[in-house]
Every structure is written in structure tokens, then in C-alpha cells.
Amino acid sequence: xxxxxxxxxxxxxxxxxxxxxxxxxxxxxxxxxxxxxxxxxxxxxxxxxxxxxxxxxxxxxxxxxxxxxxxxxxxxxxxxxxxxxxxxxxxxxxxxxxxxxxxxxxxxxxxxxxxxxxxxxxxxxxxxxxxxxxxxxxxxxxxxxxxxxxxxxxxxxxxxxxxxxxxxxxxxxxxxxxxxxxxxxxxxxxxxxxxxxxxxxxxxxxxxxxxxxxxxxxxxxxxxxxxxxxxxxxxxxxxxxxxxxxxxxxxxxxxxxxxx
Amino acid sequence: xxxxxxxxxxxxxxxxxxxxxxxxxxxxxxxxxxxxxxxxxxxxxxxxxxxxxxxxxxxxxxxxxxxxxxxxxxxxxxxxxxxxxxxxxxxxxxxxxxxxxxxxxxxxxxxxxxxxxxxxxxxxxxxxxxxxxxxxxxxxxxxxxxxxxxxxxxxxxxxxxxxxxxxxxxxxxxxxxxxxxxxxxxxxxxxxxxxxxxxxxxxxxxxxxxxxxxxxxxxxxxxxxxxxxxxxxxxxxxxxxxxxxxxxxxxxxxxxxxxxxxxxxxxxxxxxxxxxxxxxxxxxxxxxxxxxxxxxxxxxxxxxxxxxxxxxxxxxxxxxxxxxxxxxxxxxxxxxxxxxxxxxxxxxxxxxxxxxxxxxxxxxxxxxxxxxxxxxxxxxxxxxxxxxxxxxxxxxxxxxxxxxxxxxxxxxxxxxxxxxxxxxxxxxxxxxxxxxxxxxxxxxxxxxxxxxxxxxxxxxxxxxxxxxxxxxxxxxxxxxxxxxxxxxxxxxxxxxxxxxxxxxxxxxxxxxxxxxxxxxxxxxxxxxxxxxxxxxxxxxxxxxxxxxxxxxxxxxxxxxxxxxxxxxxxxxxxxxxxxxxxxxxxxxxxxxxxx
Amino acid sequence: xxxxxxxxxxxxxxxxxxxxxxxxxxxxxxxxxxxxxxxxxxxxxxxxxxxxxxxxxxxxxxxxxxxxxxxxxxxxxxxxxxxxxxxxxxxxxxxxxxxxxxxxxxxxxxxxxxxxxxxxxxxxxxxxxxxxx
Numbered sequence: 001x002x003x004x005x006x007x008x009x010x011x012x013x014x015x016x017x018x019x020x021x022x023x024x025x026x027x028x029x030x031x032x033x034x035x036x037x038x039x040x041x042x043x044x045x046x047x048x049x050x051x052x053x054x055x056x057x058x059x060x061x062x063x064x065x066x067x068x069x070x071x072x073x074x075x076x077x078x079x080x081x082x083x084x085x086x087x088x089x090x091x092x093x094x095x096x097x098x099x100x101x102x103x104x105x106x107x108x109x110x111x112x113x114x115x116x117x118x119x120x121x122x123x124x125x126x127x128x129x130x131x132x133x134x135x136x137x138x139x140x141x142x143x144x145x146x147x148x149x150x151x152x153x154x155x156x157x158x159x160x161x162x163x164x165x166x167x168x169x170x171x172x173x174x175x176x177x178x179x180x181x182x183x184x185x186x187x188x189x190x191x192x193x194x195x196x197x198x199x200x201x202x203x204x205x206x207x208x209x210x211x212x213x214x215x216x217x218x219x220x221x222x223x224x225x226x227x228x229x230x231x232x233x234x235x236x237x238x239x240x241x242x243x244x245x246x247x248x249x250x251x252x253x254x255x256x257x258x259x260x
Numbered sequence: 261x262x263x264x265x266x267x268x269x270x271x272x273x274x275x276x277x278x279x280x281x282x283x284x285x286x287x288x289x290x291x292x293x294x295x296x297x298x299x300x301x302x303x304x305x306x307x308x309x310x311x312x313x314x315x316x317x318x319x320x321x322x323x324x325x326x327x328x329x330x331x332x333x334x335x336x337x338x339x340x341x342x343x344x345x346x347x348x349x350x351x352x353x354x355x356x357x358x359x360x361x362x363x364x365x366x367x368x369x370x371x372x373x374x375x376x377x378x379x380x381x382x383x384x385x386x387x388x389x390x391x392x393x394x395x396x397x398x399x400x401x402x403x404x405x406x407x408x409x410x411x412x413x414x415x416x417x418x419x420x421x422x423x424x425x426x427x428x429x430x431x432x433x434x435x436x437x438x439x440x441x442x443x444x445x446x447x448x449x450x451x452x453x454x455x456x457x458x459x460x461x462x463x464x465x466x467x468x469x470x471x472x473x474x475x476x477x478x479x480x481x482x483x484x485x486x487x488x489x490x491x492x493x494x495x496x497x498x499x500x501x502x503x504x505x506x507x508x509x510x511x512x513x514x515x516x517x518x519x520x521x522x523x524x525x526x527x528x529x530x531x532x533x534x535x536x537x538x539x540x541x542x543x544x545x546x547x548x549x550x551x552x553x554x555x556x557x558x559x560x561x562x563x564x565x566x567x568x569x570x571x572x573x574x575x576x577x578x579x580x581x582x583x584x585x586x587x588x589x590x591x592x593x594x595x596x597x598x599x600x601x602x603x604x605x606x607x608x609x610x611x612x613x614x615x616x617x618x619x620x621x622x623x624x625x626x627x628x629x630x631x632x633x634x635x636x637x638x639x640x641x642x643x644x645x646x647x648x649x650x651x652x653x654x655x656x657x658x659x660x661x662x663x664x665x666x667x668x669x670x671x672x673x674x675x676x677x678x679x680x681x682x683x684x685x686x687x688x689x690x691x692x693x694x695x696x697x698x699x700x701x702x703x704x705x706x707x708x709x710x711x712x713x714x715x716x717x718x719x720x721x722x723x724x725x726x727x728x729x730x731x732x733x734x735x736x737x738x739x740x741x742x743x744x745x746x747x748x749x750x751x752x753x754x755x756x757x758x759x760x761x762x763x764x765x766x767x768x769x770x771x772x773x774x775x776x777x778x779x780x781x782x783x784x785x786x787x788x789x790x791x792x793x794x795x796x797x798x799x800x801x802x803x804x805x806x807x808x809x810x811x812x813x814x815x816x817x818x819x820x821x822x823x824x825x826x827x828x829x830x831x832x833x834x835x836x837x838x839x840x841x842x843x844x845x846x847x848x849x850x851x852x853x854x855x
Numbered sequence: 856x857x858x859x860x861x862x863x864x865x866x867x868x869x870x871x872x873x874x875x876x877x878x879x880x881x882x883x884x885x886x887x888x889x890x891x892x893x894x895x896x897x898x899x900x901x902x903x904x905x906x907x908x909x910x911x912x913x914x915x916x917x918x919x920x921x922x923x924x925x926x927x928x929x930x931x932x933x934x935x936x937x938x939x940x941x942x943x944x945x946x947x948x949x950x951x952x953x954x955x956x957x958x959x960x961x962x963x964x965x966x967x968x969x970x971x972x973x974x975x976x977x978x979x980x981x982x983x984x985x986x987x988x
Contacts, residue, residue, distance in 0.1 A: 029761035046503055046572075046603070058715045062767045063759040067303075069470040072506045072599060074398055075307040084874060091602060110862040112441055113764040118862055119304065123418070131406045133365035149362040151374030155956040157367060164367050164399065168306050177878065180867040193406075200365060224945060225881045240948035247949060 019043045019094050021052060021101040023064065026111050034111075036102075037061075043094045049103070050078050050089035053115075066115035073233055076169035079106050080115050086171035086231045107174040108183070122170050125186045129194035129212050134205025156201040163196035163241050165234045172228035172238050178221050185221040186212065188228040188238035195241040198248065206248070214249035222246070261694050262446045263687060266298040266415075267679040268672075269435050269450035271422045271477060273301030274308030275397070275661065276643025276668035277456035278404035283672030284454075285411045288680075295679055298448055300417040300437055302472065302769070305405045309458050309470040310664065313397025314509035314595060316389035317361075317661035319354035321378050327351045329385045332839065334659060337383040337551050338623075338652020339796035339808065340841040341490065341816065341834055346630045346649045348838065350659075350666055357665035358390050366403040367392050369592075379592075380514040381658045383551035383846075385544055387514075389658040394509050394595045397661060420446065421769055422476070423701075425453060426685075426693040427484050431637035433685035436697045440769065443762025445701075447694045451682040452638045452675035455481060456668060459622035459644035461494075462773075463781045464729075465722035467619035468500050468507040477645045479776035481626045486634045487818035488780060489647040489832070490624035492787035493797045495655055496731050498555035500618030501604055502574035508596055508615055510657040512579055512608075513548035515592050516540050519555070520578045520612060521562050522569035527577070531558040533847040540583050550846045553654040553797045556617040560731045571604070571614035578612035617731060621660065623651040623797065624787070627818060632671035638678050642671035649816075649835070653796020704771060710756035714771050717748050717755065721774070721781055724748075729788050735802050742785035746826065749778045782827050783819035790829050791817060810841050884941050887934035894931035897924070943968040 019041050026034045039060055041052050050071055056064050067077040071090045078089035081104040083097075094101065109117035172188035173179050179187045186194075194213055198206045213219050222242045229239040268284050270277050281299045288295035301308065320330050330351040335342045362368055362376065369377045369391050381389040392399040408414055420437040423445075427433065434449040457477025461469030482488050498519075499508040513519070518539065521527045526547065529536045533550040537543045548555075559577055562568050568575040581589055586609045589597065593608070600606045600613050625647040632640045632648060642648070643664040650663055721744075728741025752775055759767040793809035794800050815831040822828055872878040897919065904915035918924060947964040 027761060028763050057766075057770075062715075062757075063761070065764045065766045067307075069303060069307050069472045070309070070312050071471065071504065072312060073602070074395070074595075075303075075309075075311050075470060077303065077307045108864065108867075110864050113761075116764050118441075121863070123304070126406075127409045130409075132410050133363070133407075135363070149359050149368075149376055152370055153374045154370050154372060156374075157370055158958075161367060164402075165395070167311075167398070168304075168402075177867060177871055180864075180871065182866065183863045197365070202365065223885070225878070226945070227875075227877050227881075230877065237948065240951075243945070243949040244951075 016044055017042075019052075019097070019101065021094075021103060023056075023115070024102070024104040025064075025114055026105075027063070028113060041094075045095050047094050048090050049080070049082065049087070049092040049094060052094060053089060064115075065113050074167060076167035079169045079171050079174070080104065081107055081174065086174040088169060088171070088233045091233055106170055108176070108180040109170070109173065117170075119170060121183055122168070122173060122187070122189070125190040126168070126193060128186060129190050130205055130209055131190075131193040131197060133197065133200065133203050134208060135202070136204045150202045152201050159201075160196045160199035163192050163199065163236060166192055166196075166236050166238070167234055169233065171231045171233065175227040175231040177225060177227075178223060182217070182221060184217045186218055188222075188242060191219060191222070191245055192236060192238040192241035195245050195248075198245075210249065210252045213245055214252055219243075219245040219249050261691070261698070262444065263449065263690065264298070264446065265296075265449045265684060267295035267450065268452050268454065268675045269298045269300065269448050270454045270456060270672070270675075271300050271435060272308070272456035272458060272643070272645070273299055273303070273305030273405075273416070273418070274456060274458055274643065274664070275310035275401055275404060276664035276671070277301065277308075277454070278305060278401070278408050279665050279668030280454045280456055280640075280642055280672030280675070281414045282404070282408055282411065283669035284676040285413050285672075287673040287676035288413070291676075291680060293680055294413060295676060297411075297414045298417060298450070299408070299414055300420045300422055300435070300448070302419065302421045302440070302476070304418045305408075305416070306402055307472070308401060309473050310397045310401040310661075312468075312470060312507060313400075313661055314394045314507060315381060315511040315514065316379060316391035316396045316658045317358055317400070317665070318381065318384065318389050318656070318658040319358045319662055320351060321355060321376070321388050321390070322386070325386050325388055330354070330388065333384050334650065334656060335652070335839050336842070336844050337656040338650075338654055339844055340810070340814065340836065340839075341493075341652030341795060343630065343649025343835045344838045345835050349630060350650055350663065353666045354662045357662060357669065361400060361403060361665065364403050364407045367399055369393060379511060380542055380544055380549055381656070382510050382513065382549050382555070383545065383656040384549075384658070387544070389511075389514065391511060393591075394511055394593045400661060417446075421772065422480065423697045423772070424693065425480050425484055425636075425639065426690045427636055427639075428685055428689050431685075432639040434690050436690075436694050438701070440764055443765060445694055445698055447687075447690045449684050449687060449690055451679035451684060452640065454671045454675050455626060455639070455641040455645055456643045456664075456671070457645045459625070460777065460780055460784075461619050461622065463722065463725045463777050463784065464494070464619035465726040466500070466505050468497055468505050469620070474773035474777055475622070475645075475780045476773060476776045477641070478626055479779045481634060481636070481639065481641065482779060482783065482819075482821045484636060485821065486636055486639070487627040487820055487830075488624060488783045489627040489649075489816050489818050490653070490787065491622070491780065491784040491819060492729075492791050492817060493623035493651075493653050494619055494729065494784065495552055495621035495623060495797050496556035496617040497620035498552055498559060498617050499579055499615040500620075501599065502571040502576050502614055502616055504603055505618035506599055506603055507618075507620070508579060508599070508613060509593070510552070512581060512593060512596060514542065515581075515588070516542045516584055517548065517579050517581045519548055520580055521567040522577075523567060525567075527562050527567065528555065528558055529847075531561065532845070532849055533558075535848060545846050545850055547847070551654055551656060552620075553799075554846065556731050557799055559617050569614065574614075574616055576614035576616045579608075579615045580612040581608045582610065582612070619726075621655055623647075623653065623655050624784075624817075631674050632667055633674060638675075638682065640671040640675050642667040647816075653798060701768070704755070705757045705760045705765075705768060707760050708756055710758060711754040712751045714755050714757075714774055717751060717778070718770075718774050720744065721748055721778060725781055725784070729785060732799050732801050733788060734800065735789070738785055738789040742782065742789055745778060745782040745785055749782060750824075752778055779821065783821075786819055786827055786829050787817040808841075814841060884938060887938040890927060890931035890934045891938075893927050897928065939968075939972065
């Protein structure tokens with residue numbers, strides 16, 4: 001059978017092997033209890049966890065709910081815990097797992113159903129850090145007297161580019177014990193986004209953002225556990241951004257002190 | 261049923277929807293008014309499929325380039341089925357929009373002097389494509405989403421699935437939406453509605469599109485009598501990964517990548533795109549920088565001639581980047597490297613990447629006038645869901661990211677102007693339509709066992725679309741696909757959702773998406789069958805139909821919904837006010853084309 | 856959307872860090888502070904003893920020479936070296952250094968820090984050696 005079948009979520013029936021996965025179920029329409037459900041799946045070398053979930057949905061159990069969309073690790077929808085580690089379903093391949101594969105919803109977020117978690121708090125934290133260019137001299141949007149672009153050298157771009165690659169998948173929040181202990185902590189992705197704009201040569205909003213960053217629930221809740229950077233599927237290194245943010249916050253405090 | 265009132269409702273949180281929301285907010289502000297804008301999306305906005313666009317966004321940028329040249333490329337790229345007044349507006353507003361994106365913080369790639377860098381793209385006469393590495397759509401979407409957070413007047417309804425438009429006496433009065441998290445219906449009363457719901461690539465089995473690209477918005481407008489226009493034109497992107505169809509950007513070729521058949525031969529020179537350009541020196545409109553329709557067709561010809569290679573069970577050709585060198589590849593095409601390594605275990609720095617064409621873009625869509633308004637008063641459409649008429653029979657790569665900015669803004673501004681002069685309709689009208697949707701959902705989830713399996717229907721649909729409406733088409737194949745769609749639509753009435761729960765019922769959503777897909781698939785097949793010529797992405801193998809026929813078919817197809825009966829097709833004149841149809845030529849044959 | 860009404864989960868249990876090797880290693884890094892606190896206390900006690908006179912000083916010397924105290928201070932040395940190693944690796948990520956627009960490679964920064972440690976140690980031993988003469 002064609003390997004192209006994967007695009008419609010059918011895994012080849014002549015595949016090399018069968019794998020067993022356990023999925024944590026939660027169906028609040030029926031019960032407040034969670035339970036584990038077991039599925040046996042045909043897999044081949046290219047079967048991703050997302051392919052497996054789609055196979056379950058279409059062939060085995062249509063009631064399983066999870067989020068997904070792009071299947072190419074750029075939309076950030078399909079984060080789940082795989083054996084306790086936050087992963088993108090579309091970038092996790094079953095060939096890499098021997099033995100138990102246990103799938104749970106992302107940790108530290110309230111679960112809505114099955115593998116679907118409530119991301120509202122994550123969005124609140126993102127919005128809190130004013131994640132947009134703050135410009136002392138904004139052009140009137142759609143000014144017909146063509147405003148020109150800013151100049152920004154490749155070096156200036158390089159300073160923040162890595163931190164602009166966050167896909168908002170939320171894996172780092174599931175990896176962060178400080179967020180688990182205190183959900184008011186702005187968390188890795190939001191702080192990274194703030195830092196991305198603070199580092200942008202076109203931006204003038206650092207002072208405004210510091211009010212959010214330089215407080216207990218801002219950068220100072222981070223203890224540099226560093227697991228966020230380990231699980232980041234886009235190598236954004238949020239831990240670096242947050243801790244660079246601490247240096248900036250400290251500088252900000254000192255300067256404020258001398259200015260009186 | 262909860263009811264809320266808004267001046268403007270925007271359906272879809274991708275690039276066009278976000279740009280429309282910001283455009284509307286700015287327009288209201290400029291008028292000294294305060295308008296309340298709802299932005300509904302079935303996913304969080306940053307999950308929208310704009311995120312997967314890779315290559316870039318086109319606009320006339322350098323002093324040597326001209327609006328005329330961009331216009332000519334677009335019109336000939338679209339095989340003269342382009343609305344020329346629309347294309348003219350587009351090329352004149354493109355640059356402005358990209359500058360605006362820059363002022364909002366989009367991390368465009370730069371030249372050493374700090375100016376924005378441009379790259380070559382297929383079918384474009386010169387380098388005019390702005391890019392942010394090979395994640396342009398991702399950066400544009402996130403920039404727009406983050407910028408939208410500045411506007412408190414934009415209220416987001418994330419993960420709301422819009423079930424239907426509410427229309428009364430030829431004007432839109434609101435929308436009916438399902439809150440996915442709770443399964444409850446919400447009525448949103450509005451003075452103007454913008455549809456920005458994206459394309460319908462998921463009608464096909466093998467495609468580059470995200471799972472959400474199911475054509476819901478197209479179906480919604482279509483069911484209310486708006487024409488779907490030019491739906492037979494579906495773009496195959498020449499370079500998708502075998503197996504998954506994951507997109508490998510055209511920018512690979514813009515940067516100098518070459519296409520080889522299994523013998524290592526640059527076969528494009530045999531298909532009117534030559535002569536061969538020297539390695540590492542790509543030339544606009546030659547060879548690998550021909551338009552997508554021609555390149556996908558060349559693949560098919562090679563496949564028929566047995567000159568394609570194998571990857572797994574897929575027939576493939578090869579995209580070779582190695583001569584660009586590791587440093588350059590990693591700087592310009594980092595995402596491509598990541599994708600090829602993850603999904604097919606090939607490192608583009610070291611090996612040629614096996615690729616094959618995959619369905620990528622829906623040129624047609626909801627018919628609008630040049631101001632983005634549909635035949636329903638107050639209903640606008642922009643982006644891939646719309647047919648404003650920019651792409652004709654074949655879209656040029658990097659025109660669509662700019663399109664969603666230019667026409668997203670325009671749609672938002674038009675909606676804002678309309679809202680300023682309109683009153684809300686009687687809310688009881690909306691309630692009545694809400695009740696009808698509720699009844700429909702109850703029927704789908706009535707707990708009886710399903711006589712038809714939605715998974716089977718879906719697979720039948722995507723198989724039939726691929727086999728009948730692929731790169732090359734025949735009368736017989738298209739007729740079979742059309743018949744299949746009609747049967748499937750009838751069978752869908754017997755589908756019941758197995759999962760009857762309310763909270764996050766994704767099976768219900770898949771069924772609703774499938775129902776949308778079947779309706780517009782019928783429109784697509786009908787347009788394809790009735791267009792008895794070959795033009796752009798619509799290529800027929802039938803005798804006497806292998807060439808363009810401007811006498812009979814220099815026309816847009818319009819398909820109208822007829823409920824359970826067969827859809828109807830009409831023809832509409834094309835706006836050719838600036839440029840008379842001419843031979844579409846690339847490579848040396850295109851030399852001396854007017855500049 | 857219903858902003859600021861989103862749900863919160865109950866905080867993690869106290870043993871959260873036992874779940875992963877990664878978290879255990881992190882806790883070990885944080886725990887290095889305990890033997891260091893012991894060393895600092897010893898050091899402060901030595902200062903006080905010095906002020907109080909020779910007898911007190913001799914008592915402190917004897918205390919420091921006892922096997923258990925020696926062992927604890929060796930542990931403190933090991934802990935501080937371990938902590939330094941983890942800290943040095945993190946440092947370039949927190950303070951990326953740039954020279955003429957180009958960022959310095961992480962390895963160079965880590966090596967520089969260890970070179971600093973060696974230099975300070977050598978200086979210290981040199982001073983100690985001179986004092987002994």
C-alpha cells in the first residue's frame with residue numbers, strides 16, 4: 001500500500017509492526033474521572049504520533065479528541081505529554097519508542113477533554129507583555145505617502161531572530177515547574193516574546209514592558225530549571241531569553257534607583 | 261442561546277482575517293467612530309494555515325522593477341483569467357502593505373545595508389519577493405496576531421466554529437457559531453461580516469495543506485446563493501514531500517535549487533522552459549523559475565515517460581540544493597532542512613530531496629467584486645476563500661501572502677464603512693436561524709446509529725477529487741468525480757455522529773467540515789467538466805481541448821448552489837481592459853515579452 | 856473571550872521534582888547551597904575566633920581539622936565546583952558576549968570562565984605561599 005496514504009491518516013496495513021499506546025481519556029460530559037485507554041496500531045517507519053491519533057479517530061474510536069492542524073511542526077496545535085515529556089505529536093515518531101507509549105494532555109493546564117487543554121491562561125500571559133512593536137513615531141497605518149521601512153542590519157536581526165521563532169505550542173509551560181507551582185507566572189513563551197521585542201532595534205517599548213517583567217510573577221519566578229529549552233521543538237531557548245530578561249530587569253532597577 | 265451584538269464580525273483568524281480586523285479598527289478610528297469587532301476562528305489565530313506559508317510575499321520593490329511588470333506577470337501567470345482592474349489595484353498597493361508589516365515588526369530578511377532583501381520566485385520577471393527566511397507566513401501571521409492585541413475593540417472568539425451566516429432580504433445580519441469548548445451556540449448580530457476562512461486543499465487526498473483547510477466559509481456563502489467562481493482551478497505545488505505532502509518552498513528554486521529526474525537530467529528544458537540556466541545562477545521565468553502549473557505538468561509528463569524515481573511507493577523527482585553550500589542553505593532555508601530531515605530523513609545539504617507535486621491552493625472561491633463585497637449586501641470575503649479575481653487560472657507564488665494583506669485590509673475597511681451606515685436587524689430573525697442550526701446539530705447527534713460512515717465518505721471524496729481533477733484531466737474522469745460528489749452528498753444525509761457529547765466534539769466538527777467539502781467539491785467538479793479547454797492549472801487530455809480557447813472560454817465559471825438538486829453553472833466575462841490575451845511563454849520563448 | 860476568568864489548576868505537589876531525571880539534577884544543583892552554607896558558617900566562625908584571640912583561634916583550627924568537618928568542607932568544595940560547572944555552561948546563554956557584531960562562541964566563554972577560576976586559585980596559592988615565608 002502506498003505510503004501516501006498517510007496524508008489521509010490511513011496507516012499502511014502491510015506495515016512492519018504493531019504498537020501499543022495508552023491514552024489518558026477524560027470525557028466530562030459523562031464523568032469527572034479520567035481513565036487510561038489502550039489502542040493497538042499498525043505503524044511503519046514514518047508514523048508520527050499525530051498519524052497514530054488520526055488513525056485512532058478514523059478507524060478505532062471516533063470519540064477521541066485532540067488538536068492538530070499543520071502536521072509540519074509550525075502551527076503549534078498538537079502538543080501532548082509522551083511518557084511524561086511535552087512533545088509535538090506531529091514531530092514525534094513512534095519508531096523512536098520501545099515499550100510503553102503513554103499519551104497525556106499537556107501538564108500544568110486545565111484539561112477540557114481527552115488531550116485538549118485550556119490554553120486561555122497562556123494567551124493572557126502572551127497579551128500581558130505587550131508583544132508588538134512599540135514605536136515612538138508610529139506611521140499612520142496605511143498612509144498613502146508611503147512610509148519607508150526601518151533599516152535593520154542582519155546583525156541587528158540576528159540578535160532577536162531566534163526568539164521570534166516561538167510557535168506558541170505551550171510545551172515550555174508544561175515543562176516549567178515554576179508555572180506548575182504558580183500559574184500567575186508569565187512563563188517562558190511570554191517572557192521570550194517580550195524579550196524578542198525588547199531586543200528589536202526598531203522597538204522603543206522596553207520601559208513599558210518592564211512593568212510586567214520586573215516583578216515576582218515576571219522574570220523573577222524563573223529559577224533557571226532549563227527544561228523549557230530542552231523541550232522546545234523550535235530551538236528558541238526560552239530559558240536564555242528569560243534569564244537575559246533578568247539581567248535587563250536588574251539594570252532597569254539600578255538605573256531607576258540612581259535616577260531617584 | 262447567547263446573543264451578542266457587533267458592528268463587524270470577521271470569520272477566520274488567519275492572515276486575511278487579522279488584517280481585516282486591524283483594517284476595520286483603523287478605519288473606524290480614522291472616522292472618529294468606535295466600532296466593536298468580533299474575530300471568530302475555529303482554531304487559535306496563530307494555528308491558521310497562513311502559518312505554513314514559506315517562500316514570501318511579492319511587491320514591486322527595486323527601482324528597475326515596475327507595476328506594469330508585476331501586473332503582466334500576474335495576468336500571464338493566470339493565463340488571462342485574471343480580473344485586470346483587480347490586479348492593477350493589487351500591484352499598486354502591494355508595496356505599501358509590506359512596508360506596513362515591517363513597521364509592525366515583521367522580521368523580514370535583510371541586506372547588509374539594512375534594507376529589506378528580496379528573492380526570486382517562479383513566474384516573476386524579477387526578484388520582488390520579500391521573505392523572512394523560509395517562514396514568511398509564520399512571521400507574518402504572528403506579527404499580525406500580536407499587533408491585533410493592541411486593539412481592545414477587537415474581541416476574539418477563539419475556537420468558535422461558524423455554522424452559518426444569517427441572511428435576511430439579501431443582506432447579512434450576523435452569524436451563528438458553535439463554541440467548541442462547550443458545544444453551545446452563540447448568535448452574533450452584525451452589520452457587516454467578512455469571510456476569511458481560507459481554501460479547500462483538503463478536498464484532495466495528497467496536499468500540502470493543514471487539516472483545517474476544509475472550505476467551510478466557501479460553503480457557507482455558497483449555500484446562501486453567492487457564486488463560487490473558478491473553482492476548477494486548483495494549484496498543484498510542484499514540490500511536496502513524498503508521503504505527507506509537506507510543502508517544500510518554491511524559494512528553494514528561487515535561491516538556485518534545481519530539479520532533476522531519475523537520470524540526473526534537468527528535464528524542465530524539455531517543456532518550454534529552457535535553455536538550461538547555469539548551476540547556481542537561476543534566471544527569472546526560466547527553468548525552475550517557471551510557474552507552478554507548468555512545473556507540475558512537466559512532472560506528470562516525466563512520470564508518464566517513466567523518468568521519475570521512487571521514494572517509498574511514491575514517484576518522485578529530485579530537488580538538488582547541494583551546490584548552494586551549507587552556510588547559505590542554513591541561512592535562507594533552515595525550515596526546509598528541518599522538515600526534510602524530520603519527515604523523510606534526508607539532509608538537503610548532503611542529498612537531493614525527493615519531491616512530487618501536491619495540491620496546494622484554491623485559485624477560485626467566493627465571488628466578490630473588486631471591493632471584496634459579495635452578492636449579499638454587507639458580506640465580504642478576502643484571502644484564499646475569496647475569488648476577487650487576482651489569480652485567474654494559476655496563481656504565482658508569493659502573490660497570495662500579499663493578497664491577504666491588500667484585500668484583507670480592503671475588506672475590513674469596506675465592512676467598517678458599511679457598518680457605520682447600517683443598523684442591526686431585528687434579533688428575532690437571527691434567533692429563528694439559530695434554532696434551525698440547533699435542530700440540524702441535534703439531528704446529526706441524535707444518538708441513532710449511523711447508516712453512513714463519515715470516514716468512508718471523506719476518503720471517497722478525496723480519492724475521487726484526486727483521480728478525476730488532478731494535474732491532467734479527462735472528460736470521463738471529471739464526470740465520474742462529479743457523479744461521485746453528487747452521490748456522496750446524498751449519502752451524507754444518512755450520516756450520524758457517533759460521539760453525542762457537547763464538550764470539544766471533534767467528530768461533529770469533522771462531519772460538518774465534510775458536508776462543506778462535498779458541496780464545494782461538486783462545484784469544483786462541475787466547473788472542471790464544463791470548461792472544455794486547457795488553461796493554467798486546468799489541463800485536459802481530451803481531443804480538441806488541449807489548448808486554450810479564448811473564443812468560448814475566456815470566461816469565469818460561476819457555480820450556484822441548488823440545495824439537494826444539482827448545482828448550476830453560468831459563465832461570466834473577464835475584465836481584460838488593459839492586456840489582451842496573448843501566448844503564455846517562459847524560457848527563451850518568453851524573451852521579448854513586453855516589459 | 857472571558858479574559859481573566861480562565862481556569863487555574865491546583866499547584867504541583869511538593870515531590871514534583873522526583874518525576875524526571877532532569878528535575879532531580881536541577882534540585883541537586885540547587886542543593887549545592889547546603890554544604891556551601893556550612894563552609895560560610897565555618898569561615899565566619901574563624902573570623903570571630905581571630906578577633907577573640909589566640910586561644911579561640913587555636914580552638915577553631917582544631918575544629919577545622921576534625922575529620923567530619925574536613926569531609927564536609929571537601930563536600931562543599933566539590934559542590935561549589937559542580938555548581939560552577941553548571942553555572943558556567945548557562946552563563947553564555949544569559950550574557951551572550953558580542954565582539955564586533957559577532958557573538959562569541961559558547962565554548963570560548965565557558966573556557967574563559969574556567970581560566971578565571973584557575974587564575975584566581977593560583978593567585979590565592981601564591982599569596983598563601985608568600986605569607987608562609
